[in-house]
Amino acid sequence: MAKKRSGGGLTGPQQAAKFLGVSVLSGVVLAGIAIPGAGALGLAAKGTVEGFDEIPANLKTPPLSQRTTILDAEGGLIATVYSRDRQVVPLTAISPYMQKAIVAIEDSRFYEHGAVDLKGILRAVNRNAQEGGAAQGASTLTQQYVKNVFVEEAGDDESKVREAQEKSLGRKVRELKYSIQVEEELGKKKILENYLNITYFGQQAYGIESAAQRYFSKPAKDLTLGESAMLAGLVQSPSRYDPVNDAQEAMKRRNTVLQRMVDVKDISQAEADEAQAKPVQLKVTKPKNGCITAVKGAGFFCDYVRNSFLTDPVFGKTREERAKVWNQGGLTVRTTLDPQSQGGANASIKEHVYQEDKVATAVTMVQPGTGRVLAMGQSKPYGFGKNETQINYSVDKRMGGSNFGFQVGSTFKPFIAAAALERGLPATKVYQAPNKMEYPSPIPRCDGTQYLNSARKPETAENETEDEIGPYALRTAMEKSINTYFVEMISEIGLCPVTEMTQKLGVVPASGTKLPESPSIALGSAELSPLTMANAYATFANRGVYCTPVAIESITDSHGKALSVPKSKCERAMSETTADTINTLLRGVVDSGTGERAGLTDRDSAGKTGTTDSRHNAWFVGYTPNISAAVWVGSGGAKKISMENITIGGQYYPKVFGGGLPGPIWKDAVSDALAGREAPSFTTVPIADAALPSGGGKPSPNPNKPGKTRPGDGKPGGRPGGTTTAGTTGGTDVIGGTGATGGTGTPDTPFPGLPVEPGRIGGRDTQ
Numbered sequence: 001m002a003k004k005r006s007g008g009g010l011t012g013p014q015q016a017a018k019f020l021g022v023s024v025l026s027g028v029v030l031a032g033i034a035i036p037g038a039g040a041l042g043l044a045a046k047g048t049v050e051g052f053d054e055i056p057a058n059l060k061t062p063p064l065s066q067r068t069t070i071l072d073a074e075g076g077l078i079a080t081v082y083s084r085d086r087q088v089v090p091l092t093a094i095s096p097y098m099q100k101a102i103v104a105i106e107d108s109r110f111y112e113h114g115a116v117d118l119k120g121i122l123r124a125v126n127r128n129a130q131e132g133g134a135a136q137g138a139s140t141l142t143q144q145y146v147k148n149v150f151v152e153e154a155g156d157d158e159s160k161v162r163e164a165q166e167k168s169l170g171r172k173v174r175e176l177k178y179s180i181q182v183e184e185e186l187g188k189k190k191i192l193e194n195y196l197n198i199t200y201f202g203q204q205a206y207g208i209e210s211a212a213q214r215y216f217s218k219p220a221k222d223l224t225l226g227e228s229a230m231l232a233g234l235v236q237s238p239s240r241y242d243p244v245n246d247a248q249e250a251m252k253r254r255n256t257v258l259q260r261m262v263d264v265k266d267i268s269q270a271e272a273d274e275a276q277a278k279p280v281q282l283k284v285t286k287p288k289n290g291c292i293t294a295v296k297g298a299g300f301f302c303d304y305v306r307n308s309f310l311t312d313p314v315f316g317k318t319r320e321e322r323a324k325v326w327n328q329g330g331l332t333v334r335t336t337l338d339p340q341s342q343g344g345a346n347a348s349i350k351e352h353v354y355q356e357d358k359v360a361t362a363v364t365m366v367q368p369g370t371g372r373v374l375a376m377g378q379s380k381p382y383g384f385g386k387n388e389t390q391i392n393y394s395v396d397k398r399m400g401g402s403n404f405g406f407q408v409g410s411t412f413k414p415f416i417a418a419a420a421l422e423r424g425l426p427a428t429k430v431y432q433a434p435n436k437m438e439y440p441s442p443i444p445r446c447d448g449t450q451y452l453n454s455a456r457k458p459e460t461a462e463n464e465t466e467d468e469i470g471p472y473a474l475r476t477a478m479e480k481s482i483n484t485y486f487v488e489m490i491s492e493i494g495l496c497p498v499t500e501m502t503q504k505l506g507v508v509p510a511s512g513t514k515l516p517e518s519p520s521i522a523l524g525s526a527e528l529s530p531l532t533m534a535n536a537y538a539t540f541a542n543r544g545v546y547c548t549p550v551a552i553e554s555i556t557d558s559h560g561k562a563l564s565v566p567k568s569k570c571e572r573a574m575s576e577t578t579a580d581t582i583n584t585l586l587r588g589v590v591d592s593g594t595g596e597r598a599g600l601t602d603r604d605s606a607g608k609t610g611t612t613d614s615r616h617n618a619w620f621v622g623y624t625p626n627i628s629a630a631v632w633v634g635s636g637g638a639k640k641i642s643m644e645n646i647t648i649g650g651q652y653y654p655k656v657f658g659g660g661l662p663g664p665i666w667k668d669a670v671s672d673a674l675a676g677r678e679a680p681s682f683t684t685v686p687i688a689d690a691a692l693p694s695g696g697g698k699p700s701p702n703p704n705k706p707g708k709t710r711p712g713d714g715k716p717g718g719r720p721g722g723t724t725t726a727g728t729t730g731g732t733d734v735i736g737g738t739g740a741t742g743g744t745g746t747p748d749t750p751f752p753g754l755p756v757e758p759g760r761i762g763g764r765d766t767q
Contacts, residue, residue, distance in 0.1 A: 063328060063330070063558070064086055064088055064152060064197060064198055064206075064207070064330075065082070065083050065084040065086060065152070065206075065327060065328050065329050065330070066082065066084075066086045066087060066088060066328075066329040066330035066558055067080050067081070067082035067085055067086065067087060067210075067289075067329055067330070068080070068081050068082060068326070068329040068330065068331040068332070068333060069331070069332050069333065070294075070302055070305060070333045070335060071332065071333065071334050071335060072296070072298070072335055072337040072338070072339050072342070073334070073335065073336055073337055073338050073339070073372075073553060074338075074339055075334070076296075076339060077295065078294050078295060078296065078298050078301070078302055078335065078337065079290070079291055079293050079294035079295070079298070079299075079302045080288055080289065080293065081289060081290050081291065081302075081306070081329075082289055082329050083327040083328075083329060084204075084206040084329070085204050085205055085206060085210045085214075085287060085289060086197070086205075086206040086207040086209075086210050086329075087207060087209040087210055087213075088197045088207065088209070088330075088558065089197065089207075089208070089209045089219075089220060089221075090193060091189055091190075091192065091193040091196075092221075093209070093219070093220060093221045094193075094196055094208055094209075094220045094221060094223075095220060095221055095222065095223035095224075095228055097223060097224065097225045097227075097228035097229075098196070098208060098220060098223050098228040098231065098232065099192060099196075100228075100261060100266040100267075101225075101228040101229050101231070101232035101257055101261060101266075102141075102192075102195070102196065102232045102235065103141065103192070104232070104257065104260045104261045104263075104264050104266055105232050105233060105235075105236075105256070105257045105260050105261075106141050106144065106232070106235060106236075107140050107141035107142075107144075108260070108263075108264045110140065110141050110142075110188065110192070111188055113140065114180070114183055116140060116143075116176060116179070139175075140179065141191065141192070141195055142179045142182055142183055142191050143175050143176065143179045144195065144199075145179075145182065145191055145194055145195040145198065146175050146178045146179050146182060147175055148195070148198045148199060148200075149178075149198070150175075152198060196208040196220075197209075199235055200235075200238060201214070201215075201231055201234050201235065201238060202234050202238030202239065202241075202242050203215070203238075203242065203244060203284075203287065204287045204289070205287075208220045208231065211231050211234075212227075212231070213285055214284065214285055214287070215227075215230075215231065215243065215244075215282055215283075215284060216282065216283050217283040217284070217285045218283075224275075225258075225267065225271065225275050226254065226258075226275040226276075226278055226280075229254045229255075229257040229258045229261070229275065230243060230250060230251075230253070230254040230257075230280060232257050233250070233253035233254050233256065233257045234250075234253075236253075241253040243280050243282055244282065244284060247279075247280050247282075250280055251279065251280050254276075254280065255276045258272040258275050258276055259272060291303045291306065291382055292382055292383055292384075294382065296337075296339065296342050296343070296346070297342065297345075297346040297349075297377045297381070298337060298342060298376070298377075299381065299382025299383070300376050300377070300378060300382055300392040300393075300394060300395075300400075301335070301337055301342075301373070301375075301376040301377075301551070302382075303382065303390075303392055303400050304373070304376060304392060304394070304395055304399060304400065304551055305333060305335055305551050305552060306326070307395075307398075307399045307400050308399070308550075308551050308552060308566070309322060309325075309326055309333075309552070310322050310323060310326060311398065311399070312566050314564055314565065314566045315563075329558075330557055330558030331555055331556070331557055331558070331563075332555065332556045333552060333554075333555050334552075334553040334554045334555070335551055335552055335553055336367075336372035336373050336374065336550060336551050336552070336553055337373070337374065337375065337376075337551075338365075338372075338374040338375060338673070340672070340673055340675070341365050341374040341375035341627070341673035342374070342375040342376075342377065343672065344375070344668070344669045344670065344671070344672025344673040344675075345363040345365065345375040345376070345377040345629075345669045345673070346377050347668070347669070347672055348363065348665050348666075348668035348669035348672070349361055349363055349377055349378065349379050349665065349669075350379075351649065351668060352648070352649045352661065352664060352665045352668070353379040353633065353648055353649045353661075353665070354379065354648075354649050354650065355379055355380060355381065355387045355388075356387050357379065357647075357648050357649065358641050358646065358648075359633060359634055359635055359636070359641055359643060359646070359648060360378060360379045360380045360393060360633070360634070360635075360636040361378060361379045361631065361632065361633045361662070361665060362376075362377070362378040362379075362393035362394045362530050362631070362632050363375065363376075363377050363378070363394075363530070363629065363630075363631050363665065363666075363669050364376050364394040364530040364531045364534045364629065364630050365534060365627055365628070365629040365669070365670075365673060366531070366534045366535045366538045366549060366627075366628045366629070367538070367626070367627060367628075368538040368539075368541035368542040368547075368623065368625065368626065368627070368628055369538075369541075369542045369545070369547060369570070370547060370550075370568055371535065371538075371547035371548050371549045371550045371568030371570070372549075372550060372551075372553075372568070373531070373549055373550065373551045374627065374673070375629075375669075375673065376392075376394050376395075376531070378392075378393050378394065380393075380636060389636065391636065393406075393529075393530065393632065393636055394529060394530045394531050395510075395529050395530075395531050396508070396510040396511075396512065396529050396531075396532065397510055397511055397512060398512055401510055401529055402510065402529075402636070403510075403511060404509070404510055404511045404527045405509060405510025405511065405527040405528045405529045405532075406510075406527055406528065406529075406617045406619075406632055406634055407524055407525060407526065407527050407612040407613075407616070407617050408524045408526055408527075408528050408533060408610050408612075408617070408619055409523070409524035409609075409610025409611050409612045409617065409618075409619055409658060410481040410483075410523075410524055410594075410608060410609060410610040410611070410658070411524060411533060411608045411609070411610035411619045411620075411621045411630075411658070412521060412522070412523075412524040412526060412610070413478065413481065413486050413522065413524075413608065414478070414537070414540070414582055414585070414586060414608055415498065415501055415502055415505065415507065415536070416486050416489055416490060416498055416521075416522060417474065417478065417486075417489070417582060417585065418501055418540075418574055418578055418579075418582055419493060419497040419498045419500070419501035420489050420492075420493050420497070421574075421577075421578040421581055421582070422497065422501065422574055422575065422578050423493050423497055425489070425492070425493065427474055427475070427581050427584075427585070427685070427687045428473055428474065428475075428687065428688055428689075428690040429473065429474050429489070429690075430471050430472065430473045430474075430690050430691075430692060431470060431471060431472065431477070431484075431485050431488040431489065432470050432471050432488070433463075433469075433470030433471060433472045433477065433482050433484045433485040433488060434469060434470060434484055435462060435463050435466060435467075435468055435469045435484070436460060436461070436462035436463070436484070437460065437461060437462070437484050437487065437488075438453060438458040438459065438460050439451075439453045439458065439459045439460065439461060439487060439491075439519045439520070440453070440487070440488070440491035440519070441453035441458075443490065443491055443494060443495055443519060444494040444495065444496060445494075445495050445496060445499075445517040446495070446496035446499050446500070446517065451495060451517065451518055451519060459519075459520070461483050461484055461487045461519070461520075461522070461523060462483065462484070463482055463483050463484055464481075464483075468480065468482060470482070470484070470485065471692050471693055472485050472692075473689070473690035473692065474585065474687075474690075475585055475588055475687050475689075475690075478585045478586070478588065478589060478593070478608075479585075479588050479589050479592060479593030479594065480593060480594065481593075481594050481608075481609065483522065483523055486522040487519050487522045487523075489522075490519050490521075490522050491519065495517040495518070495519070495521075496517075498521065499515060499517055501573070501574070502515055502536075504546060504571070504573035504574070505536040505539055505546055505573055506532060506535055506536060506546060506548065506549075507526075507528065507532060507533075507536050508528075508532065509526060509527055509528060510527055510528055510529045510532070511527065524610055524612060530630035530631070530632050531549060531630070533619070533621045533630040534621065534628045534629055534630035535547075535548075535549045535628070537607075537608075537621050537622070537623050537628045537630070538623060538628035539573050539574070539579070540579050540582045540583055540586070540606070540623065541583070541606075541623040541624065541625050541626075541627075541628055541682075542579075543576045543579045543580065543683065544572055544573055544574040544575055544576050544578060544579035545570050545571065545572050545573065546570065546571055546572075546573040547568045547569070547570040548568050548569045548570075549568070550566060550567065550568045552565045552566065553565070576683075577685065580682070580683045580684060580685045581685050581687070583606050583682045583683070583684060584682070584684040584685050584687055585687070586606035586607055586608055586622075587604065587605070587606040587682065587684065589606065589607060589608055589609070590605055590606060590607055590622065594608075594609040594657075594658065594659045595607050595608060595609045595620060595622065595658070595659045595663055596659065596663075597659050597660065597663045597664055597667070598620050598622055598659060598662075598663030598664065598666050598667045599667070600624070600667065600670065600671060602671075602679060603624055603674065603679035603680075603681075604624055604625060604679070604680070604681045604682045605622060605623070605624050605670075606622060606623060606624075606682065607620055607621055607622020607623065607663075607666070608620070608621055608622070609657065609658030609659040609662070609663060610658045611656070611657050611658045614640070614642045615642050615643040615644055615655060615656050615657075616634055616635055616640045616641065616642060616643070617632065617633070617634035617635075618632075618633045618634060618643060618656050618657060618658045618660075618661060618662050619631065619632050619633075619658050619662050620658050620659060620662035620663045620665070620666045622666050622670070624670070624674065624679075624680075625680040625681065625682060626674070626677070626678065626680060627670060627673060627674060629666055629669060629670050629673075631662040631663075631665045631666045631669070632662065633648070633656065633661050633662050633665070643655070643656035644656070648661065
């Protein structure tokens, strides 16, 4: 990088520097300006031509850290993030007033001297001798630039920053040698441009463009004479001359710069007087950095994008390498966030769950077939204040989520059904499904061991209400979410097929551990994240093909060069027939089962409710052929809150069920997300009614309702009239209850014209 003459000798400036390494640095610069008694610090040893030669010849100039812009799928701004707020601009985009002001006050002979200004050194030595200390320095603008390069290279390493700024002989010698190189290779204009882009101007603004925007809300090319003088004056001491905190001190400094510009004949006295007569008029733009500034309620999605970058090997072999690229910034990150879907999630969240409520909700949407994350929102906003959090309830721990995720209740049951269908069990499979039973034992696991129930104190599973007594077929068991049915299903197929199916669907606990191989998973004991659930259910919508989630569409660097980004990987997890069967079963859940209040009226939809023990968590995970979404409601913090006799979103709930609150949140969010968009239909399969022993559980009635049909059905589909609430305790959901009525209320008769015992719907007690 360093230039040499054709004969191999050093250039004139470099030869001069070798001489100055002894005569100037040793005898004048350090002793006279910065370090009294330099000889006692080993000056003689370091102040030799040989010592000077030992310094590497090439200054490695790191790229300047800049802001990174995160955009949604349509190019709209989500957030601006940076380690240092800087926008690099060419000299032509910087006001001539600013160029003259910085030279006048920092190095008025910049265009006349080389890397070192001998006249400036002598002037400083004389001044310091008169003052009896180090009142004035003699670093050229080039030397200041080199020092800033060292500081920039140090990044956030405090020890390296101190080393780059230390007042030592070694640093001064190194600084001078690199300054000679820079002068010869770059030239004055490029040095000035680099200096103005690297320098710190206070208020978190690095470089003149960010400084102009910070203090005056305008680009650097439009800075006036007075504004330029004020910014130039900041460089010496950004805190002392900060106009935001001390306008009077900043104005005095500005006037000093203006007078200096007169002295060097850059402006006339009249121009200076006119500028000095005006007060400092700021138009401050507050620093906007990080995901806390994200718009569209996308703070957590922004944080997910950042964590996606930091954890993906596509962007570097180690996390340290990836962090360096991210902190370097200057990136434009186009994401998968769909503004319409995000708006739908935000509106539904705001309608149903308030920020100040004791519990929280999270809504996550994914596109089947692509893995694109379309929306991510929650009721506790991204922040540090009251009722705010930096925990992303939608994702796993390693991506910024909670430590463990949330128990999913009966939303786990479709995974068991898919595993059983893949093993050849028919969709008409019938189990005895008693109201309460001990977990069968033994049940084989993947590693060859077996689950064994305790003989002394056996574990048990039971259904929600006493009258939920089998036998049941799969369709009815799924619609009514019968716990004991799915425990028996696991007993027949074993735990390993379920484990293998969940692995294919990306169902991994939020903590990063393995799913337990225990029959209790039938009741939803696993702790998962909404993104995991939404993406797994998207596999059903995609007819059995699982796609890994992605949030980044494209990235370009500060030079407009495209970077490689992670792509979604899609693999078949189950047969089309299995997926179509699950779609048919889960469509029944929203037609006449526990998820009835979530069902869409204008397009095919399917889903599953889930509520856990003591109602600490309630879920609805559902999908259409072109969107999959998971809604969780529960305790976001360490303290678990039972959602009984509770007010959420201004409405009173005697008991919260998966279909009673998460279901309507899902319905409103997805309806808005899909408004005006295509409405494809599921490919369904016929499932015959199974022959049940006398007294067994029967399929839920599905009476026709005038004026309402389901797309692609060819026959009317209906729901019982009146108000119902769906939910589960211990992992089982039931239909019944009064919902969020603010009181106890009496539901309408669900089947007009049919005699129904008071308090009974579908043959079960209302809650």
